[in-house]
Amino acid sequence: xxxxxxxxxxxxxxxxxxxxxxxxxxxxxxxxxxxxxxxxxxxxxxxxxxxxxxxxxxxxxxxxxxxxxxxxxxxxxxxxxxxxxxxxxxxxxxxxxxxxx
Numbered sequence: 625x626x627x628x629x630x631x632x633x634x635x636x637x638x639x640x641x642x643x644x645x646x647x648x649x650x651x652x653x654x655x656x657x658x659x660x661x662x663x664x665x666x667x668x669x670x671x672x673x674x675x676x677x678x679x680x681x682x683x684x685x686x687x688x689x690x691x692x693x694x695x696x697x698x699x700x701x702x703x704x705x706x707x708x709x710x711x712x713x714x715x716x717x718x719x720x721x722x723x724x725x
Contacts, residue, residue: 672723683720687716690719
C-alpha cells in the first residue's frame, strides 16, 4: 500500500513539474514555434531530445542556441534569440525539460 501511495505521489509531482515547465515555455514564447510532440515552425521537442540523447555537449549547445538564436540546424526557419528576454536560469530549465523528454 505504501508503494502505491509513493508511486502516486511521484507521478503527481512529475506531472506538476511538467505543467510548470510547459507554463514557463508558454510564458517565454516557445510554444509559438514548438510543441512537445510535433513540428510547428521549429522541431517538436521529443525529436530534439531524441537527436541529442547521449550527447554530452547537448545541454551547453542548446542553451547557447536558445540564448543567441540561429538557423540551419532544423531547417530554413531561424530561431530568434531569447536572451536577455528570458533569464539564463529559465533558459536552462527549459533546455533541461526538453532533454528529459
